[in-house]
Amino acid sequence: MTSTDSGRATILDGRAASAAIKAELTERVAALKAKGVTPGIATVLVGADPASQLYVGMKHKQSVAIGMNSIQKELPADATQEQVEALIDELNADPTCHGYIVQLPLPKHLDTDAILERIDPAKDADGLHPTNLGRLVLNVSGTIETPLPCTPRGVIELLVRNGYDLNGKHVVVVGRGVTIGRPMPLLLTRREINATVTITHTGTQDLSEHLRRADVIVAAAGVKHIVKPEDVKPGAAVLDVGVTREDDPNGGRSKVYGDVDPRVADVAGYISPNPGGVGPMTVALLMTNVVEAAEREAARA
């Protein structure tokens, strides 16, 4: 937690929190290795989208840095449904792979839902398999051991590791997407977190009215600067999960914008930067899911 000039929000530093998680994981990985289990993470990349290549490369590098085994699988952009499914079956059967992701988005000709559903739920590093989402709905007490959705878990970890207590707080989530908006309330309303949640979306009539009442805003709409300073209660915590990539018309490096107007830092009590906020947390929690899968396997052995 870094305090800045008076009147400016405390920065929720995702790089620092992710480094702390990775330091803890390094020890858990070493303990597993001592028992003869090297946690293995895999990524499946179909096609050669530059942003996807960058993300997959980041996951690989960080996993190796904490002592994990990293397996990178690649298929050409014109891979068939059968080829992708055969690769899924291979990873499901591979005892050295404890968890993996299929990098999204997939090329349009592929049936994404069928591919994601084919992943062994025990190896679902994203925590977004229908079985695991179903368990999340059923598991109000948070006691069933199952992979949790990485980005929502990262949002909560970022707050908790900065000493923010969500108990009884009113969280307004902007966006109903599958990776954040829909699973976020399921985690926030577990008894151990105990927040109250409003979920807003493009059908919401007066977004500003909801935002002004929020103790915590989780902005995951993918709309550049949708959260404005006049919509934020002074002192609120604002987490920026949005990513809007705009190409430079002059052919330079594309620019990334978050869902939160930078001027919100003058009103909010806590703010997650973007980049440097929730993004690095997603990767840290992805690795956590795989280490936990390996720990469950070691406990069974």
Ligand SMILES: Nc1nc(=O)c2c([nH]1)NC[C@@H]1CN(c3ccc(C(=O)N[C@@H](CCC(=O)O)C(=O)O)cc3)C=[N+]21
């Ligand atoms: N099956 C699947 N699981 C995913 O988790 C998944 C995916 N597909 N497809 C794409 C999105 C995107 N995503 C990011 C992860 C980390 C950063 C991250 O660490 N960003 C850095 C900046 C990195 C940079 O651009 O230099 C930051 O925010 O500071 C960003 C984006 C995971 N995704």
